[in-house]
Amino acid sequence: MGQIIKPESLHLQAYSILKQSILDGERKPSERVVEAKVAGTLGISRGPVREAIRMLIQDGLLEYNDGFVKVYEPTVKDIIEIFQCRESLEILAIKQAIEHSNETLLEDLKKNIKETEQALDKGALLKQFDQQFHTIIINASKNNHLIQLLEMIKTKIHYMRNNMIDAPFYPTLLDEHEKIYQSIVGKNVEKATELVSIHIQRGLDGVLEHIN
Structure with a gap:
């Protein structure tokens, strides 16, 4: 300590x-x-x-x-509800991020994807870059209340992954991040929200599958 x-x-x-x-x-x-x-x-x-x-x-x-x-020891119900909140809020975040999209956002995401690829066999670093990818998008929403709400949710999910799950990140994570990035580049809100929803649901499935 x-x-x-x-x-x-x-x-x-x-x-x-x-x-x-x-x-x-x-x-x-x-x-x-x-x-x-x-x-x-x-x-x-x-x-x-x-x-x-x-x-x-x-x-x-x-x-x-x-x-x-x-x-805190979350129940399965808690975990599901946390991810449901995360999904709804991150869908709003990506909509607003696309609305405010600029070169800085795209460059930050592109850099993150490259670093994630280099960290695929490094568990701790991979977690860090995965969180960073989502944080870049959330911050780009420029919605302070949304950012605060998602920070609390992100903290709980980080806690659960570190304390309750003994498994590597699923192999399609990088590909999903790349597709989300491309939807932001193309300003395709409908596709972006669909991809984020699928991505977060897959994360929930992984947590539920590997709970200690």
């Missing part, structure tokens, strides 16, 4: 450290998070840790369960 740097806000540092430990799989689904123990590990008082825990509960990465704070 990370370390506290005194001059910076303690609760935000505790939040960042705890969040990263959850996303990296150091803390497993349903594992208890004890305020006093975290405070002792970080060498700070319990107040900032309590606030960090509150923020992580708001993010959905921690939850109260049986009177204890525990790491």
Whole structure:
């Protein structure tokens, strides 16, 4: 786990450290998070840790369960609903990204696809570039509320993939990204939304198939 740097806000540092430990799989689904123990590990008082825990509960990465704070453990129903929300929101994002499309967007996506191809046999890097591809499109929507909503969903999916799934990315991922990119180049909104829907549904199928 990370370390506290005194001059910076303690609760935000505790939040960042705890969040990263959850996303990296150091803390497993349903594992208890004890305020006093975290405070002792970080060498700070319990107040900032309590606030960090509150923020992580708001993010959905921690939850109260049986009177204890525990790491979020999504049910199959949760997973399906998260991907349903993601699909609807990313369809809106790509529509708006095409509306605001420019050379920078196309160059960023083209660069990402090239880097993804080079990382096909590197699991951690491949996850990074997959997330980056979607983030480029989402940010290009220029819709701040949409970006915030998808950031929360993206965090939960990242958590699930790191903690609940022991499988490589499906082999058609790169081809699907390429086709989505081409639909943006051609400003074909109907095709783009269809491809995004199929792409996210395939991602959900992969998660459900390989849940630990």
